[in-house]
Amino acid sequence: MASDNSKAEAITTPIPTLPAPILDENSGYVPPSESTGPGFSELLFSRGLYRSSPFRLGLAISAIYLVCFSIAWGLSYQFLRERVVERVDNSLTIHYDRMLAVHRELGNDAALRVALANTSSPMTDSTGFEIKNPEGVSILGTIKTDPMEFGWWTFQDKVKGLRQSGAVRFLVAPLGDNTVIIARSLRNANNLLEDASRGFLPLFLLSMVLGLLGSAYAAWRFHGRIDSITRVMRSVASGELEQRLPVTNSGDDFDEFSHRINDALDRLQQNVDGLRQMSSDMAHELKTPLNRLHIQLESASKNLYEQGIDIEEVGKAMDEAEYINSTFQAILRIAQIEAGARKSAFKPINLIEVLGTVSEVYEPVVEEAGNTLEVLFDPTSVQYVMGDRELLMQVVVNLIENAIRHCPEGTTITLNADEYHGEPWFKVSDNGPGVPAELRDKLFQRMYRLEASRTTPGTGLGMTLVKAVADLHKAQITLGDNYPGLSITVRFVEEFGH
Amino acid sequence: MHILLVEDDLESAKYAAKGFTEAGHVVDVLHDGKEGMVQCLQTEYDVLVVDRMLPGMDGLSMVKALRASGNKTPVIFLTAVSGVDDRVAGLEAGGDDYLTKPFAFSELLARVNALGRRPSATVEVTNLQVGDLELDLLQRVARRAGVEIELQPREFLLLEVLMRNEGRVVSRTMLLEQVWDFHFDPKTSVVETHISRLRSKIDKPFDTQLLHTVRNLGYSLHIPR
Incomplete structure (x- = not known):
């Protein structure tokens, strides 16, 4: 120790x-520390909270939650974005296919005419098109773009004429000898994603705060139970063997633990009671013969004294009996004191x-x-x-x-x-x-x-x-x-x- | 004196009864608490000597019941257990004295004598006198042959206990309990030392000795016979 x-x-x-x-x-x-546990609010602002294992566990879980959430959010954001672009691409393809169909069936001029007719009524605020000749000069369209290769593109500010600004998706493709550029703003789609994020963030923060409060509450409850256990064990240590740990009947691990400790205390109390009973029995069983011994020696001494005989050994035997008794008495007294009964x-x-x-x-x-x-x-x-x-x-x-x-x-x-x-x-x-x-x-x-x-x-x-x-x-x-x-x-x- | 002894150990009871008889007392012996209770209600005794552990009805309950019935006969408990709690329990139950086994019979006799001749509580004694030794309990002054003797408060109490028991033996343990409130046995000669101090004040300067040592037992204050 x-x-x-x-x-x-x-x-x-x-x-x-x-x-x-x-x-x-x-x-x-x-x-001896405080005999009663701290209140929840006291605990919340105390150093003890940060030493409490359930609170630390709560913090760790919150941190893991934060990381997992971030990864999940990042992945789903990416996924959503891809889906959004895919849908925009689909709509651009449909536009292009229509133009191509006109071009294929009615010829280049008809296609340009149809396109020209469309310029006066733009498709939407977010969509536009431009047709460039093989030299790259803009023939007609609702927008003006910088030169681009054939293919799919996403650019920030490569276009004039779209009512909506921000990121724009382009499809650059051939239309006969000419080049057609169909553009669609991604702003609506991005707004959707941003809105989703904006809605998500407070929810996320709220759940973090609730998580932390929850673990603080768990810490407080835990603290309370540990505290009551400490209190009981201290009383037991000072001799109040009849004390038992509280059991909440919720059947949790604390209850299990308390039950086992209580069983041990039952055993301890039985043993101590048995010991006490034994020493009390012993006291009675030994004291009676000791008393007789004392009485007989006293009687012998008195009789001899009356006959004028003084035997030294009798006096010594009485002293020894007295010594045995006082040792016995002291042991019983110490046992009684150690039992804490007083x-x-x-x-x-x-x-x-x-x-x-x-x-x-x-x-x-x-x-x-x-x-x-x-x-x-x-x-x-x-x-x-x-x-x-x-x-x-x-x-x-x-x-x-x-x-x-x-x-x-x-x-x-x-x-x-x-x-x-x-x-x-x-x-x-x-x-x-x-x-x-x-x-x-x-x-x-x-x-x-x-x-x-x-x-x-x-x-x-x-x-x-x-x-x-x-x-x-x-x-x-x-x-x-x-x-x-x-x-x-x-x-x-x-x-x-x- | 008429004494009732209730003790379940036959050997001890026989010996104690013999001792009481030799000392000139009349003694009845019973071995059962219930019988003791019944006997007390039928006969007027001067002192009851009751063992704590008895068959039938334990000593404590017996005395409690007796007191509840209005019986005021002085009781001395005998016990094998000697914890303070046990003593307090004994006194609370209505016991007047308490003696732990094993004890010398002379100790029991001294205590029984002291209890049996206790003056009735209604008479307030203010002055004690043994020969030419006087103790004024109101003025707290001791005089012998008219000469004032200076005593410390505890010496005064010691002398008072001895004078109240004039002619009777007061044992060492009785003095320890009554004068110093010691309920344990000191290993040094506390009583002897204080007695010798007292003796040097009340006896030494005078011709006749009043404070006598009783071999193996205690002390007695009386005019020499």
Whole structure:
């Protein structure tokens, strides 16, 4: 896990003595994000939209759509244009065929006469003709053209006399010895194409905009569902195992995914419940004989005492029974805390008041052990955290008792508390032998005890409990060097009121 | 005192009953919650000692039902589970004290004694006196042989608890709970240290010792017998 490395790094970072606890951004803490998802309009103008995968997908699809549309439009434009020219050509051919027929059946003069008659009544605004003699001189016609070879032509401005300007289609062909040129403006046809394009463009833009809005909406919906999943999973992580992912019954892939996760959560909850039931059963099954053992030893000790006999082993056996019990008790308590069950009873707790009470109780105890308890926080100040007073008290007590147990006489144990950027923290530090940086992580391991402390009493569960309580409170523990000694900072990262 | 013990573990019940009898109490033993409930409605007891886990009707429901019927007999719960939630649930159901298994019988006896002789709530005590030691609860002043003794607020509370239980043993855990509100077992000598401080103030400068240590059990404040 990546967080393991960063945690190790955070721990080896030297801790500035005062006033702020170290606040290492790499220490593995992820701040809780907004608990509710953004609204659609908020999302639309946020950076998050462009990071959203459905929106990106939407953009990509729109781009592909744009390219395909352009190609299709280009091809059909070309096709349409060809069809239009073809039809113009057909009409020109028909004109030419008529002239040719007259010429063939009635001779050249008749053809010219017919043509001459046509000049006074031009075919249409867009059509015209000209007949040139073999020398290329215009004999008659409705238009004047520049010289052209025989064949089909399209030119822009090679003609005078056509009412319509623009591109013109020409048929240049022989009519006996003469040359006939029939012209037809392509303007109407082009207009048609342009109109088609003009009508198409807004439709195209509209569909692009709708496509983008659609993908933004999809992104928003997607975001919403991802968000609700994140929210549920966060609650589950904090111990609310009964939470389940929402299922919309639309049968989409999200539902499928949610169903599978919910199945896994069901299993997890069953296992945890089973474990809880087992530890509760175990507690009952083991505690009863433990109770009898205690009772019998006590009875034996009392009877012997009354007979004036004092057997050392009986006292020791009672101590052992007591030790088994306290270890057992601590394991059950840690299990209960780790299950997160206590969280429902959280109340606003003044951290300063808790520390004040503990320091008042422990000041003489620390003194008795030949050490000094130094209080740096302002006892009249307030630092509220959401929490369980009893558990927080036990954390502070465990930390102070640890310091007393593992430090030689003459050690100063320091208690401090304040807030940093709205996050309350407290610190228990000493100037004793300290703990080597590489071993600090291990302090939180269940039953772990440093080699040097094997001989001192304790179950090795004190720090595990501290960690469990801190986790329950979303508090972060940092072990640091106090130059010399150990400093333990507990920082409450969860916002007050959450 | 007349004690009713409702406990399903026969061995523990037998031993506790023997202990109570030896301490001069009269004790009835039952092993079932429903029977316990019926018995309580028929007989007036001074203290009920009720196990949380019982066949028939669990201890919590039994006491809830009793309280609902108007019975105010002090109740001490015995339990194998020791979570705070469990303790709170016990107190909310109408329990007056809570003891986690395994416990020393002397601890149970101390608590039963303390509960059974609790003065009725209507009498407001303002002044406590043991020998020549006086505690003025209104003025928050302690005096011995007329000499005013300066006490810290928590020391005052410690002395108050001991004086209210004059002549009876108050266990370490009872003091931790009542004076410091600690519901866990500290690994250091918190109680011993504070007792020794208190002793140096109320006993050391005087001829007779009032605050006595009871071996393996706790402390007792009384005039030497």
